[in-house]
Amino acid sequence: MLSFLNHYLPNVIQLGWTGDTGWGTSIVQTLYMTFWSALFGGILGIIFGVLLVVTKPGGINPNRYWFNLIDKIVSVLRAIPFIILLAFISPLTMLILHTQIGLNAILVPLTLGIFPFYARQVEVALESVDKGKIEAAQSLGATTWDMIFSVYLREARAELVRISTVTIISLIGLTAMAGAIGAGGLGNTAISYGYNRYNTDVTVVATLLVIILILIVQVIGDHFANGLNHQHR
Amino acid sequence: MSLIELANVSVDFDQKGKTVQAVHDVSLIVESGDVYGIVGYSGAGKSTLVRTVNLLQRPTAGSVKVNGQQLIKDGEQVISHGALQLARRKIGMIFQGFNLLNETSVLENVAFALKHSKLSEDEIEAKSRKLLSLVELADKADFYPAQLSGGQQQRVAIARALANDPNILISDEATSALDPQTTQQILQLLQKLNRELGLTIILITHEMAAVKAIATKIAVMENGRLIEHGRLTDVYLHPKQSLTKQFVGGSLAAMKVLNQLHLAKLAPDEAICQLVYNMSNVTHSIIIDLYREVGVVASMLYGNVELLGDQPVGTLMVLLKGDATKQRAALAFLAAHQVTATVIPESEVNHA
Numbered sequence: 001m002l003s004f005l006n007h008y009l010p011n012v013i014q015l016g017w018t019g020d021t022g023w024g025t026s027i028v029q030t031l032y033m034t035f036w037s038a039l040f041g042g043i044l045g046i047i048f049g050v051l052l053v054v055t056k057p058g059g060i061n062p063n064r065y066w067f068n069l070i071d072k073i074v075s076v077l078r079a080i081p082f083i084i085l086l087a088f089i090s091p092l093t094m095l096i097l098h099t100q101i102g103l104n105a106i107l108v109p110l111t112l113g114i115f116p117f118y119a120r121q122v123e124v125a126l127e128s129v130d131k132g133k134i135e136a137a138q139s140l141g142a143t144t145w146d147m148i149f150s151v152y153l154r155e156a157r158a159e160l161v162r163i164s165t166v167t168i169i170s171l172i173g174l175t176a177m178a179g180a181i182g183a184g185g186l187g188n189t190a191i192s193y194g195y196n197r198y199n200t201d202v203t204v205v206a207t208l209l210v211i212i213l214i215l216i217v218q219v220i221g222d223h224f225a226n227g228l229n230h231q232h233r
Numbered sequence: 234m235s236l237i238e239l240a241n242v243s244v245d246f247d248q249k250g251k252t253v254q255a256v257h258d259v260s261l262i263v264e265s266g267d268v269y270g271i272v273g274y275s276g277a278g279k280s281t282l283v284r285t286v287n288l289l290q291r292p293t294a295g296s297v298k299v300n301g302q303q304l305i306k307d308g309e310q311v312i313s314h315g316a317l318q319l320a321r322r323k324i325g326m327i328f329q330g331f332n333l334l335n336e337t338s339v340l341e342n343v344a345f346a347l348k349h350s351k352l353s354e355d356e357i358e359a360k361s362r363k364l365l366s367l368v369e370l371a372d373k374a375d376f377y378p379a380q381l382s383g384g385q386q387q388r389v390a391i392a393r394a395l396a397n398d399p400n401i402l403i404s405d406e407a408t409s410a411l412d413p414q415t416t417q418q419i420l421q422l423l424q425k426l427n428r429e430l431g432l433t434i435i436l437i438t439h440e441m442a443a444v445k446a447i448a449t450k451i452a453v454m455e456n457g458r459l460i461e462h463g464r465l466t467d468v469y470l471h472p473k474q475s476l477t478k479q480f481v482g483g484s485l486a487a488m489k490v491l492n493q494l495h496l497a498k499l500a501p502d503e504a505i506c507q508l509v510y511n512m513s514n515v516t517h518s519i520i521i522d523l524y525r526e527v528g529v530v531a532s533m534l535y536g537n538v539e540l541l542g543d544q545p546v547g548t549l550m551v552l553l554k555g556d557a558t559k560q561r562a563a564l565a566f567l568a569a570h571q572v573t574a575t576v577i578p579e580s581e582v583n584h585a
Contacts, residue, residue: 130330130332132330132332133332133333135289135328136328136333136390137345138289138321139289139321139325139326139403140321140322140345140393140394140396140397141317141318141321142348143318146345146348150345150348151334155336228336230335230336230377230379231335231336231379
C-alpha cells in the first residue's frame, strides 16, 4: 500500500502528516480559520442582517439614518474583492493583533470578507418571514426583542441554517485564497508545495480534501435545515 | 359604553408619488358587547380601517380612542411605544391567513402572547392549556401549526388572541380561507365568546352570510367610505344605499332567480317589486291583505326566509298588477305594514 502511494503520489507522502508542512497540520489550519472567521463573521452578519430588516422603511423600528449607514457599510465591504481586501486591511490587522502574518492575522480579513455576504443573506432570509406573522405578533403587543428572537430568527431558522451552510462553503474558498498569501491551510499546501513546485499530485490531493470538507459541511447543513423546518406537514 | 371611537379617520397611502386614499373620513363607535360586522368588497378599506384600532395602521388624520384610552388625536400618535404594546394586549386580532408561528408548537404559540404577563412559567403553561381547551384543541398542544387543518389553526389563533383577556377581538376575514362548515364552527365559537365572555367583536368580511349569522350591528364600506351603518336588522330591512341593497335582502339571489324565469314583457299595469319584511311582525299574509284592502293582485315569483341572528326575515319577489293609482296605494300599504318594498326597474330583468 505504502509503496503504491510512494510510486504514484511521491510528493504527497513526502510532506508527511505532522510538522509544519504536514497534511494534518494544514487540515487543522483550514478548520481553525474556517471556524473562527465563521463564528465572528456569523455574529457580525446576524447583527447587521437583523439591523437592516428592523430599521428599513416599513420594518418594525424604521430608522432611515441607521438603515442607510448599515446598508452602505455592507454594500461597500461586499464590493471589495477578497484578494484586494487581504492587502487593504493589513494596517487594521496590525492595529488589532500587532502582526500581519499568521493564522490569527488572517482571521481579520476573513471575518470582514465574509460578514457582509452573510448579512445580505440573513436580510433576505428574515425578509422571507410572512408579513402576516409580524403583524400578528405586533397585535399581541410583542416587544422589539420578541419580534427579533421569537419571530424573525425563529421562523427563519431553517433558512438561516441553509444560508450558513452556503456561507461556510464560501468561507472555505476564502481560506484557500488566504493560504495563497501564506496563511497556511490546504490552500497554502496546494499553492506553495503543489503548484509552485510542479508537484501536481499535491495540488490534486489538496483539492480533493477541500472538496470532501465542503461536502461534509453541505451534508451536515442539509440535515439540520430539514430537521428545523416545520412549515409543511 | 363605547369601547372604540373612531372619529373622522382617514388613511392615505403613498404609492409611487401618488396619494391613494384607502379610508376616507370614517367615524364609527363600537359599544361594549357588540358584534360589529363590517362588509364591503375587496379593496373597500375594511382591513385598513380596523387596523387603525390597534395601530397596525397609523391613520393620516382623525382620532382613535380604544378602551377609554386616546391612541391618536387629530392624526398624531399620543400614546408611547410601550403603552401601545400594553394597549394592544387588550385588543385581540385574528387573520385570514391565521399567522401562527410555524416553528413553535401550538402550546408555545399561545404562551408567546403571555410572555410579558405577570404569570410564572407554570401559570403561563396552565393558562395556555386552558385556552386551548376553550377552543377544543387541548389534545393538539404539542403539534406544530402546519400539522393542523385550517379551522384548527384559526382556533389556535383565537386562543392566542384571547391569551391576555382582551375585551375586543378583531376578526379580519378570519373565515374567508375556510370551507362553509368550518366557517360556521368558527362563527359559532365567536358568538359563544361574545355571549359568555362579553367579548366585543369586530367582524370584517366580504361574506354577508357570516355577518347575518352573528352580527348585531353592521357597517357597509365602499371606496374607503362608510356608506351605511346601524343595527343589523335595521340596515337589513331598510337598506338605503344601492351597495347595501346588493349585500343584504337576498337581492342578488332573488335577481338571479328572477332572470332565470325569462318573464314576458311587462304590461303597463304590471311592476316587479321586492318585499323584505321581519317575519315576527307579520301575522297574516300580506299578499292576501294587499288584494283585499287595495285590490292589487300580487303573484309570487320568488320567496325566501333567512335568519338574521335569531330573527327570521322574509324576502319576496312579486309581480304587482294594478293601475298607477293602485300601485301607489299598494306601496303605501306595504310601508304602513313595515314591509320594505322596492320596485325593480324593468331594465334589470331578462325578458323571454
